[in-house]
Structure formats: structure tokens, C-alpha cells
Amino acid sequence: MDFASSKVAHGDVSETAMTSVKIVVAGGFGVGKTTFVGSVSEITPLTTEAIMTSASADVDDLSKVPEKTTTTVAMDFGRMTLDAGLILYLFGTPGQQRFWFMWDDLITGAIGAVVIVDTRRLADSFPAVDYFEAAGLPFIVAINGFHGKFPYSISDVQQALAVSPDVPIVCCDARERKSTKSTLISLVEHAMAMQMSAR
Amino acid sequence: MPGPGQADRPPVRSGYNPSASGAAERDGPLSRPPGIPRTMGGRNQFGSPSSQGSTSQERSPLSQGSDGQKSALVRPYAVTGGRTQPRYQLQIEAMVAASHYGARDLSVLAPECQAILGFCRDWRSIAEISAVLRLPLGVARVLVADMAVEGLVRVHQIDHAHGRPDLNLLERVLSGLRKL
Numbered sequence: 001m002d003f004a005s006s007k008v009a010h011g012d013v014s015e016t017a018m019t020s021v022k023i024v025v026a027g028g029f030g031v032g033k034t035t036f037v038g039s040v041s042e043i044t045p046l047t048t049e050a051i052m053t054s055a056s057a058d059v060d061d062l063s064k065v066p067e068k069t070t071t072t073v074a075m076d077f078g079r080m081t082l083d084a085g086l087i088l089y090l091f092g093t094p095g096q097q098r099f100w101f102m103w104d105d106l107i108t109g110a111i112g113a114v115v116i117v118d119t120r121r122l123a124d125s126f127p128a129v130d131y132f133e134a135a136g137l138p139f140i141v142a143i144n145g146f147h148g149k150f151p152y153s154i155s156d157v158q159q160a161l162a163v164s165p166d167v168p169i170v171c172c173d174a175r176e177r178k179s180t181k182s183t184l185i186s187l188v189e190h191a192m193a194m195q196m197s198a199r
Numbered sequence: 200m201p202g203p204g205q206a207d208r209p210p211v212r213s214g215y216n217p218s219a220s221g222a223a224e225r226d227g228p229l230s231r232p233p234g235i236p237r238t239m240g241g242r243n244q245f246g247s248p249s250s251q252g253s254t255s256q257e258r259s260p261l262s263q264g265s266d267g268q269k270s271a272l273v274r275p276y277a278v279t280g281g282r283t284q285p286r287y288q289l290q291i292e293a294m295v296a297a298s299h300y301g302a303r304d305l306s307v308l309a310p311e312c313q314a315i316l317g318f319c320r321d322w323r324s325i326a327e328i329s330a331v332l333r334l335p336l337g338v339a340r341v342l343v344a345d346m347a348v349e350g351l352v353r354v355h356q357i358d359h360a361h362g363r364p365d366l367n368l369l370e371r372v373l374s375g376l377r378k379l
Contacts, residue, residue: 017355018322020292021364021372040379046330048291051275051337072335077326082375089292089324109290109357111364111372126212138363162212181379188373195366 022089023187024106026132027116028124032144032174033092034076036116039180041078041090049074050102073099075106090184093128103131112138112191114183116174119143119152122160129161138191140168142183275335278311283337285344291336293356294322295343303351311342312351319352 025033038045049072076092094102107113113132117125125141132139143150143157152160154169163169168190173179276283297319305313314332323331329339346352357364364372 018294018296019355019357019368020290020294020324021357021368022290022292046327048326048329048336051335075326077330079324079327080376080379082372082379086371086375087294087322087324088372088375089326091291091326105291109292109363111369123212129212160211181376185373185376188369188376191363192366192369192373195363195369 018085018087020087020089022091022106022110023184024091024093024103024110024113024137025116026093026113026125026128026139027144028118028121028128031116031118031121031124032146033116036114036142036144036172036174036180036183037076037078037090037092039175039177040080040184042081043079045076045078045092047074047076050105052099052101073102075102088184100131107132107135107137110137112140112187114187115139115141116144116172117141117157117161118146119150119157122157125161129163133163138187138194140170140183140187140190142170142172142174144174145171275338276341278309278334279338279341279345282341285340286348287344289325289340289344289354290356291326292324293343293354294324295319295328295347296322296353296355298351298353308351309342311338312346315339315342315346316351322355 025036027033034045052071052073073094075094078090080088080090082088091106093106113128115125115128115132129139129141141157141161141163143152143154150171154171158165158167158169168186170183170186172183295315297316305316308316311332311334315328318328318332325336325339325343328334328343329336332339334342343352343354347354357368
């Protein structure tokens with residue numbers, strides 16, 4: 001049997017290096033970011049929390065909790081093992097988009113970002129598009145078709161978002177693994193195209 | 200859920216110009232507060248001590264001293280002795296694995312560090328350490344960086360001095376995704 005070959009002793013992690021990469025998943029509140037991450041992740045999406053200190057209290061609206069001097073920012077993420085030595089992490093941006101400091105951290109070294117949009121609330125995605133454009137991060141727009149409905153055409157969305165024609169816009173169903181996967185493939189291809197054109 | 204965008208035409212973004220009227224038109228709390236640069240408060244959940252900071256820490260030669268890391272305090276950092284800045288920068292997706300620590304007496308380690316060692320028998324990311332062991336992200340970073348300096352864990356992360364992952368790596372990601 002092949003037990004021997006597949007057995008990896010605990011405490012004796014493989015000597016080969018493990019490489020990790022990440023993709024950022026952004027969009028307005030309730031647009032389907034966690035659903036998107038969960039549909040391809042091999043683990044149930046986990047949540048990591050970062051602490052926002054009083055130093056940024058003037059940025060955040062803490063008026064509803066005046067006694068609070070720190071607040072936590074939660075980020076959901078998922079994981080996909082791509083080959084024996086390569087893991088892709090998908091990070092959903094914090095739901096409250098005022099936590100820009102987390103975004104700076106998230107995009108460092110990222111392959112790129114998927115901006116999920118709900119065409120009924122397109123404006124919710126503007127801040128993310130602004131941010132990635134300004135940061136020079138490769139991104140694509142994924143229209144999440146709730147119940148398979150795409151009321152606006154891709155060119156409508158392209159115009160409304162005022163993104164460069166080079167930015168791919170795809171339709172997806174965040175609940176469908178296959179659809180999510182092909183959205184990620186579109187992003188990676190776009191990131192490669194951007195690198196090649198920059199040469 | 201009815202939204203402001205549910206008109207005949209979708210709303211139109213006015214292009215990137217954060218200080219212009221576009222920002223004010225966007226509804227409510229989701230928009231970027233006008234006039235606030237995006238790096239403000241940057242990385243401050245694990246930020247360096249600033250002039251008003253009360254933490255005592257040594258500055259690592261590898262730490263990034265640039266782009267206005269300003270912040271104060273923080274009680275959740277008790278486990279790190281008040282240090283909020285890791286000894287070197289760790290990406291949120293950096294991979295961590297326990298080293299062959301041999302005969303070392305691990306019982307002297309803080310419980311959090313013992314938990315990290317136990318969890319990292321296989322490669323895990325900083326994000327997973329934070330989420331599964333319920334440590335705030337900044338705390339996990341400080342502890343792991345310390346443990347790496349002590350030789351307790353190995354860390355693998357891409358050198359982001361070059362910005363984005365290179366073409367070879369992207370090829371690998373692409374073929375991995377296609378095979379899934």
C-alpha cells in the first residue's frame with residue numbers, strides 16, 4: 001500500500017519551502033465576499049481580528065460606543081492549496097470600508113483584487129475601485145448575479161464604474177465554486193497581462 | 200434590499216478623485232471620509248510607538264520606519280510585553296512552521312507561544328495562527344517574529360521588495376487554479 005509514501009511525520013515539516021500568495025476580495029457590505037471566499041476555500045472561512053487603537057478614533061465613528069477606545073476589525077479569509085508547495089489565501093476586506101489601514105496591509109504583495117459588485121448597489125463598490133486604482137493593484141470587477149439576474153450589461157457597468165477598458169468585468173455567481181474559480185483565473189490572467197505590458 | 204442605485208441607470212463613478220464631490224455623494228459610512236489620506240492610521244494596530252506612545256521597545260533594523268506609522272498603546276499586547284511592532288515585517292499570509300527545536304525546554308515559553316508551536320507542526324499562515332488561536336493579528340505577528348529570531352519557528356514569505364508576485368509564480372498559481 002502507499003501509506004509509507006504519503007506519511008509525513010508530525011513535527012517534521014517538509015524541508016521544501018512553502019510559498020503563499022494572496023488575492024483580496026473587496027466590495028460593499030453584503031455583496032457576497034464571504035460567500036465568494038467560502039465557495040472555493042478548502043477550509044470554512046476563518047476570521048482574523050486586528051485591533052484599531054484610539055489613535056484612529058477620529059477616523060472611526062465611535063460615537064455610539066463612547067467608552068470604547070479600541071475596536072476590532074474582522075477579516076474573513078479562505079485557503080486553497082494549489083500544489084504541494086503553494087497555497088493561495090483569499091482575504092475579504094473588512095466590511096466597514098473606513099478601515100483603510102487594514103487594506104494597506106492586505107494589498108502588500110497581493111496578486112490582485114476582485115471587486116464584487118451588486119448592480120443594485122453599484123455605488124458601494126466605488127471606494128474599493130478608487131482604492132485599487134490609486135494603489136496600482138491589478139483588479140477585476142465581478143458582477144455577482146443574485147438569482148442569476150444581471151440587470152445591467154457589462155458595458156453599462158464599465159461606464160458606471162468609469163474603469164479603464166483594460167479592467168476585465170466578469171459575471172459570476174459567488175455561491176458557485178466553478179464560477180468563483182474562473183473569476184480568480186481571470187484575475188490572475190489580468191495580473192500577468194499587466195506585468196507583461198509593463199515590460 | 201432597495202438601494203440608492205436602484206434607479207433606471209446605475210450611478211456613475213466620477214473616476215478617482217477622493218477629495219472631489221464624488222466622495223460626498225456616496226452614501227453614508229461606506230465612503231472614504233473626504234480629506235483623509237488612505238495611509239492615515241496605517242498599520243497602527245501593530246504600529247510603532249509614537250511620541251505619545253507608552254510602549255517600550257527596541258527598534259529592529261528590519262522594521263519599516265517609513266510611511267507615518269503612528270499609534271499608541273494597547274492592552275491586548277500585554278502578552279508581548281507591550282511591544283506592538285514585530286522584530287521584522289511579516290505578511291499576513293507568511294507561512295510559519297515549527298523548527299526542530301530538539302531538547303529545548305518549551306515549558307518556559309508563554310502559553311501563547313506553546314500554542315503556536317503546537318499549531319504550526321504543519322505550515323500555517325500568520326492569518327491562520329491569529330484566527331485559530333484567537334490572537335489579534337498584531338499580537339500574532341510580534342510573537343511569531345520573536346519565535347523566528349529564537350529559532351523556534353521557520354518563516355517563509357515572498358520578498359515583497361519587488362512588489363507583486365513575479366510571472367513565474369503567477370504561472371504556477373494559474374495552473375494550480377486550472378487543475379482544481
